[in-house]
Amino acid sequence: MGVGSRLREFRRSMGPTIRELRFSISRIKKSPLSIMGLAIIAFYACLALLAPVLAPPVPPPMGKDDPFMMWKDINIPARERVIPHPPSSVHPFGTTEGSYDIFYGCIWGTITAFRVGFLVVVGSLAIGLFIGSIAGYYGGIIDEIIMRFTDIIFAFPALILAMALIVALGRNLDNVMLALVLVGWPGYTRVIRGEILRVRSEDYVEAAKAVGCSDLRIIVKHVMPNSIYAILIMASLDIGAIVLYAAALSFLGLGAPTGYSDWGQLIAMSRNYIYANISSPMKYWYVYTIPGIFIFTFVLGWNLLGDAFRDILDPTMRRR
Amino acid sequence: MSNLVEIQGLVLRFYTYEGVVKALEGVKLNLIDGETLGVVGETGCGKTMTALSILDLIPPPGKIESGQIFFKGKEKTIDLLEQKEAFLRGIRGKDISMIFQEPGSALNPVYTVEEQISEVFMLHRREELTVAAIEAIERDAESARGGLRSFIYGIQRRIYRKMLKNPRSLSLRFLSRIPVVNRYKRRLRKEAKKESINILRQMEIPDPERVADMYPHELSGGMQQRVVIAMALACNPTLLIADEPTTSLDVTVQAQILDLIKKLKETFKSSIIYITHDLGVVAETCDRVAVMYAGNVVEVADVIEIFKNPLHPYTKGLIESIPRPGKDFKSIKGTVPSLINPPPGCRFNPRCPKAMEKCSNVKPETIEVKKKHFVSCHLY
């Protein structure tokens, strides 16, 4: 076959995919909440990409070599460094305890949030996909064992189990991610197993067997593409939840090292200043409110996006 | 013989992503009092939608654009499309009932058979149940002897009398919310249960007391469909719409149900609109037949006439495509058109063996070719 006809073939084979895509986009356009979710996440993505421009890393002695570590303002006299300072031209969002710049922390914290969210979700998803497919497709005793194992993990409250794991593994951000993956994979396993059980009994899977397909081929080519949507929806809703967990763990002091740009860290550092004094209780509002808003809107964005995915990808609702 | 239902110029459109689906394009149909009218057609021809329009149960994104549906009530004839939802709710289940195709999906799996039939009675026949309950209270009060029991019966009697007079009174609504006191409603349910078992017996269901306490999934398809028919006939409706009631059943069960429907028609004296795609069933059960294609009624005639002398090419094609042993299978070439872009003029013209130039331009009118035999085709 010549190059020209190959190209034509390719364009034709993409035809239906493009049609489906157009349909999905039109569904998104109809729902204002989906657009809002999409906008929020797009905004944060821009923040993350433009971080070096918006909050340029400050060289030592104020900052450290790692751009993720927030810089301290040593221009503030030593005595006053402990208390937070309100927003000013130098510090757009103010400083927190120890005179770390909040603005810098929030912007670079966006990258951390994306990183933690994606890595944990991708990790849990990969494990869940693998184990869940085996449990769902083969059933029987293998399924039973795997399910009992996930039951054991489910028996513990997620956050507490994660804390125990971090204490055992050591206190740093990578271990936070590892702990969250270890706590999170059973959820994905369950969902994928359920989907596979549903798809396994469909006629077209049996028809594939009648044609002589091997088990592996059936799983990869028939079962997976039809069950993937439930997982995609769960994953997008989960990213927000993971960021919240990571923030909670940082707040408890089990996360990133002190001074790391992480929203949870910032809130942890604001612990002593939530209530200032009787005359002006909200004096240091900027220390917890601003990182809080970041966390809140980030999680909201992913939740809305997850809902949007579910609405447009749910096969039962798809066919009008 | 007057018309029980008259549908004039019904236009129904569905507004979907792919475009506007012109589901019904000026449907004109009438049902004579006491007859069984068969509506025949294939998937997508609009027969189910016509039936749902009568009850105004069209799912969104559908909208009835224009038309009238006249229904002969006890006193006067009303246009169903002009009525408010509250009024229609009073009619649905009581004067006009519908039976659907899949009895398994028409029954709620978490309620027993008796609970579902009683629901119909409680909604529409409340007065009669209340009267029956009062009679039962009187009987109990006579046989009771002392103090507490008579006292309770006395109160129940007062409550029920009040229900008879003013069912929506404030005090009753208040009482029905108090946990222990509202046990008085049990009597009503008991009467409803008696009626339900009665009607199950009329459906020729063996051992109706036992069946009444069963859940739908414990019954076979034929039994489920009998339960659905019982629900539909519970309030003795004037019009019964049956939407392919036997399509999902086995052929011997279908024979049982068709036999049952014939018997019930004698007892309940309802008029029936019978929607199906099976010409054999039509020949068995219907008095008149209307053939629909792609949102239009193309032919209406008596059942014997339409089989002996089909006029519209589509009707002829349908009758010829019935498999006959020893002969070749004759089919109608082509497929049902998309209703988003239906063919102009007569919608059957691309598949019609006798299509003329005029057919693709002008939509044919309905003409009475012979006595009571209407066709919508340019050939006549």
Next chain:
Amino acid sequence: MGTLLETVRLRKYYPIKGGVFKRKVSDVKAVDEVSVNIAKGECFGLVGESGCGKTTYGKTIIRLLKPTSGHIYFDVPSDAREKIAELEKSSHGSRKLKKIRKQYDLTMFGGRKLKPLRKRMQIVYQDPSKSLDPRQLVKNIVEEPLKVQGLGKGAERRERVLEILGKVGLTERSLYRYPHEFSGGQRQRIAIARALAPNPEFVVLDEPTSAVDVSVRAQLLNLFQELRKDMGLTYLFISHDLSVVECISDRVAVMYVGKLVELAPTIEIFKKPLHPYSIALMSSIPIPDPTAKRNRIILKGDVPSPVNPPPGCRFNPRCHMAIDLCRKEEPELKEVSKGHFVACHLVKG
């Protein structure tokens, strides 16, 4: 015409597990001792109502389901079959029996031995919207059997796909489309194309026209006849629609609750059915002629469940001619006239 496929006393039971330890409590006797001979090139009709086991039978003979017991012979010479029958009757020689069964009997085949057979036996399902993968293009759906069986390379496969789509009446434009973009009748054609792509000899048609419209039904039936002549196929046509079976099959078998009750050439069984159930079945077909007389036999009661079939003849509770013997002993399938088999105590040869 030789026998292409034979089943001898085929059984498919589904165990019912109950109790705390999930022990086997009883069986759903879906297919119970069905012995049938399908000749090469014939269209064999199998009728019965829902739950009688006809679909289970169809799926078991092409080994989509594992049979509980019995023999399935696909294109096995008659002397081998006779040998096995002989060895079974005599109690010794069990090792020899096992060896010869492993070679010919489909019930003993494992996954690897079955794979090459898969291209010779295929199945078309009832509902095309469920039997086609909604996430695959038509091109991939029809090409899959060729890929899996290793028939031909890229360009050859493509040609074959186009050829077979042409045979079922679809054009090249349908290659790059999803199944949901087609109508019911066209989807069924795609399913037929998939089944015929590897050029099989035997096709199980499981109620292929039940889910489509009446006018499309005739088109599909014509297509089946054409393809049978063109490609030399043998069909097992499973249906509950008796009028269709009457027109397309050469012989018809009637099943009731897992058992074969009557087997005869089509003309005979429709004109003069002998088993009481067949009689009731034939009489309940609605006749599309309002003036015809109807002699309907309305059966009372429901179809019994295959878990607890009634003792003796399974039809006896509903049979209007049942005698005492029917409640005690199960009748055997006997040949009462040439080619006409009935399982009933009241029908003598």
